[in-house]
Amino acid sequence: MSSKVEFPFPFTSDHYEYTNNSSPLIPARTVTVSSNYVEEVRLKRKLLEENHERCYRSLPISLESQWETLLLVFRELATYEPEHFSFKRRGNTYVFTNHLLQEEETFVYRDHSSIDFEPLDLVGRHVQEDLIVMGDRHDGLFLEAGQLCFPSNWSLTFVLGMEFKTIHTPVPAIAEFIEKVERFITRIRPNTAWERKNWSITISHKLDTPLETYSDWGKLRYHVTKENAGELVNLRVEVQRLFRLPVTNDILFSIHTYLLPLNELVANDDWLKKFYTNVKTLPQELADYKGISLYKPELLGFLEKALKRRKIER
C-alpha cells in the first residue's frame, strides 16, 4: 500500500475546534501495521538504544498492566496479521514470532527474568505505535508507564506519574473539555477500544520530535518559505487509541504517527481545501501552541498558490 492511500486524513469539517472526536473501533484493535513498518520499528529501536531514559519510563506499579499489554498486543498481531506474526503457547512458555523482522521472543508470563526488557518496552519494539499505560486509580488516570519515541514536543520523563488533566495543562483553553474527556475515558468498557485523530505540523519528515531535542528541530520553523513549504512542511497525524485492559482495568493508550509532505497532500483537492480552511481559521493561541504562527503566512501562501493552480475556489 502506498503511504498516501493509508494516510489518516484528520479533517472532517472546514474549521477546527476541540471535540471529543473519538469513535468506537470494531474490532477493538490497539495497533496497525503500515507499509513503513520495518523502517519505523528500526528507527524506534535505534532511538531506544541511544536514548533509553528519554524514550522509556515506568513506575513499578505499572508492571501488571505491562504484562497484560504484552499478551494483548502479541495476540492481536497474530490474530489480525497472521501472515506476519504468530503467537504460540507451549506449557508455561509463550513464543511470539515476527516474520517481518525474522525474530522470535520467548518468555514465561509474568516472569521478569525471562525477558531482557520490561514487558511494555519489549512489546513496543514490535509495533510502530508509542504505547502509554494510564493507571485508572480511584482519584484519576495516571501516566504510569510509556514507551514514547515519536512525541510531538512533549517530555515523557516530565509527565511520568502525572494525572490526565494536569498532563494537558499546556494546551490552551482545554480545562473544561479535558474534564469531560476524562469522564468519557473512565466509562470505557473492558476490551473495547476508541479511536481519535490529532493533528499538527512538523517541519521536515521527522517522527521523533521530543521536547528534549526541541532546540535542534524547532529552529527549522524559521526556515519555511512559500517555495519550500511543499517539501519541508508535513501534516502530522496521530491516530490515538484508548483500550480498557480487562484484568487490571487500566487504560492502554496507543499513538500511531503519520507524516504527509504537503506536496502529496495538495494533490488531493478535497484534502487541500479542508487543510487550507482549517489552518486559516485556526485560533491564534492554538496556532501558537502548535508552533504554526512562525510560518503561517508562508504556509497559507503556498496553499493559496496550490488552490489557484488547481482552480479550486477558497
Added chain:
Amino acid sequence: MKKALKTYRHVLIISDHVHRERAKCKQRELQNRDRFVQLKVISQLGDGTVEALLSEQPIGSALILCGEGALETERVAVSLGYARNDIYIETQQQMRAFCSQCHHITSLVTHERFVCENCRNQLEPSEHYSSYHRAHLAYPVFIESDD
C-alpha cells in the same frame, strides 16, 4: 551570579516564626549534604537583633533569609561585609524548575528566565506543574538568530 547553595561549607539561616518549617526543611536538606548549617528563628526579620550573629560567621558563608523584612536584614548583612551573591532570600513562591532539555531540577527564587545549571540552556519556567517531580516544566528559550 549566585552559586548553588550546596557549594557553601557554612550556612546561616535566619527565619521568622511563620517560615520556620520551611527554614528547617532547608537546614535538613543542606545538612544531608554535610554542610554546617545554623538556624536562628526570631520573631521578626529586620528588627536589628541579628547583627552580632551575622558578624560571628566565617568569611564566605552563605546567608539564607526566610520571612518578611528580609530586605532590611540583607542591608544590615551587606553593611557588615557580606557579598550580595552570598545572600539568599526565600520567598513564599520559590520554584523548582525542571529542565525540559536535560531533566535537571534547578531551584529558582524568581520565576524569570534562567540558565540550567547542568546543560547551560536558557530556559523559561512555565505553569506546567508535576506533583510527581514537584517541579515546573521549563521550556528552552529560542534565540532567533541561532542557526
